[in-house]
Amino acid sequence: MKHLRSIGELGKEGLERLLESTAQMAEINRRPIPKVPALRGKTVVSLFFEDSTRTRLSFETAAKRLSAETMTFSVSTSSVNKGESLRDTVETISDMGVHAFVVRHKSAGVPWQISQWTSASIINAGDGAHQHPTQAIVDCYTVREALGLTALNGLRVSIVGDIKHSRVARSNVAAFTLLGAHVTLVAPPTLLPANIETWPVKVAHSLDDVMPSTDVLYMLRLQSERMDQGLIPHLGEYSNRFGLTETRAQKLQDSAVVMHPGPMNRGVEMHIDPADLPNSLIHKQVANGVSARMAVLFDVLARGGELNSLQEESV
Amino acid sequence: MNREIKVASGKAVMSGPDVSRAISRIAHEIVERNQGAHNVVLVGLQRGGTWIADQLAERIAQIEPGLNVPNGSLDVSMHRDDIGLRPIVPGAISDIPFDINGAVVVLVDDVLYTGRTVRAALEGLNNFGRPRSVQLAVIVDRGHRELPIRPDFVGKNIPTQINDEVEVSVDGVVITAVQS
Known part of the structure; x- marks a missing residue:
């Protein structure tokens, strides 16, 4: 190419x-x-x-x-x-x-x-x-390596957070879908792009609901530098509903893995120290x-x- | 774009048993040359040389009971001198799970031709350590060398035309004439 x-x-x-x-x-x-x-x-x-x-x-x-x-x-x-x-x-x-x-x-x-x-x-x-195509290549490789898979057919990937501003989400939706995975986007409606119904994804608004049926939990960074239109009423509320807390992490299946493209907003989308997560792939991604x-x-x-x-x- | 046409079917120049006997003889020669092969490690070149290295390791274990020669593989595609001159051929993954510092490394390949693969392999090997010496074992030496490289152990010397294709497998050696 x-x-x-x-x-x-x-x-x-x-x-x-x-x-x-x-x-x-x-x-x-x-x-x-x-x-x-x-x-x-x-x-x-x-x-x-x-x-x-x-x-x-x-x-x-x-x-x-x-x-x-x-x-x-x-x-x-x-x-x-x-x-x-x-x-x-x-x-x-x-x-x-x-x-x-x-x-x-x-x-x-x-x-x-x-x-x-x-x-x-x-x-x-x-x-x-x-x-951000190279990030998607890294992420697909990391998932394949961690789960010992070559095809990702039927794998349930949940991408959580600021989809609207995220190039990582766009590239990852495309890449994971090409490899056969099913992608669910989890975000408040204001942080979803306008034409979301044309994407090959499911959409959810509650992180708690999707946790048990997720194989790959992909947390996105809340892009505060692009956040000047009042898209979220309060950082604390966003963080409560869409952040990864210790209690919430326990709802994951034992085999599920957690990813984040970095840089992390600790205390916003990541409350839990990734070092405390048994299946964090965040260092592998880097x-x-x-x-x-x-x-x-x-x-x-x-x-x-x-x-x-x-x-x-x-x- | 020039399309190459294979002319007629290939000519078998070694049978399966011939190849197997050649591997056995080379195994004996490796043991003899290295006074028992205690310091020897085998490195098969991806992809054609790996199965031969596997068989050599088995035979050496039979010749010298109790001696398990470490056996790895090396992909040289990142060390070739013709990168950018030809389309990318997907490489294989190198696997040398032992220390080669101070060892006698026997590089193993199916066919020795221009010598460029071996040159690349010698360079690649440097990234893993500094062997005491490096020897080269091939099933077929087909000539047409472009570099000052010679094999230490040869299954058979087979004169070829520069356009011929030489294929080595457990079923034997087949030469196919190719005309452009």
Whole structure:
């Protein structure tokens, strides 16, 4: 694939290829020296117009473990502050000889727009409330690994919280559905998007009701930085009804797992310390983030050109 | 796009029993060369070499009773020198659950051709440790080397055309001529 911008664009076959490749990368990360020369000579730039800890660092670690060069762009110290436009910024960096852009931006669609201005590959690391495909790959891989499954047919995934602003929810609904899981969204009506009936999901408004019939409980972060329209009457009320408390956690089946894409709002959606949850996959999600992003970078940057004589050279 | 056409059916150059006998002989040679193989570990190259490494481990256990040679596998797709020149072939997962520092590593593959896979394997092995020495066992050496690499243990030397396809399995070795 040339770009990774959304799960829909990736498709089921692509998603499964990347999950398989993630397992291969995870083995490299377990080696005494976790570094391979696969992407020598390639340059990856992370272009983050929004804050990030784990996505950005895991992409940079992933690129380094594959021996690619990395460049980091941060808005606060760039010429964006002098009024340089997005297009000029991208074209300038592109001129330096870059093979892939890892892009995060507050506006949906930016990765598609950028791919018209450069011949480099575009990897979406989050565009507004639209898509965050690498997070979904990490999450699907983590679930498959933890439950020892290859197909997720019939698995009941409940995604809880601020669906409206969540690109993680959009990518995860698409990815889990492609793999055969049944997704239920749990949120107050004000935190659901307008066209929710067109999504391939069930909707619930009570977390207590769905807890016993959940295999994967996926808690989302309440995005207070995007919360300026009075969507929830009171943080405490939201937290009471949709937060994961110790009492509520006991309603989960013993086999159920808990996930969170981070960063966590302790005391808002997470009352319980994840360390106290027996089946928390939250740390696994971070650890697997590097492997999944290695798989994505390799898939995007190591593509062969046209079929040529080398293809049949098997030995 | 050039489509390659297989011409006629393949020619069998080794039978199943031939392959089995070759593996037995190589097992003996590994034990002989390494004075009993106590420091030897086997690493089969994914995917064609792993079943051969499994069989070698079994035979060595028969030759030297009580000796269980550690047996792992290595995928070299991330170390190849032709990444980006050809479509991505899904790799397999390496599994070397033992320490190779100071060990005599015998790399095992089905066919030795250009030598590029072995070069990649030597590099990949470095990520796991520093072996005392590395030896190479293959069932078929088909020639056409592009690098200064030679095998230590060979099932059979089989001259081939550069376009031939060589397939090794428990049922024998088959060469198929391919014309582009």
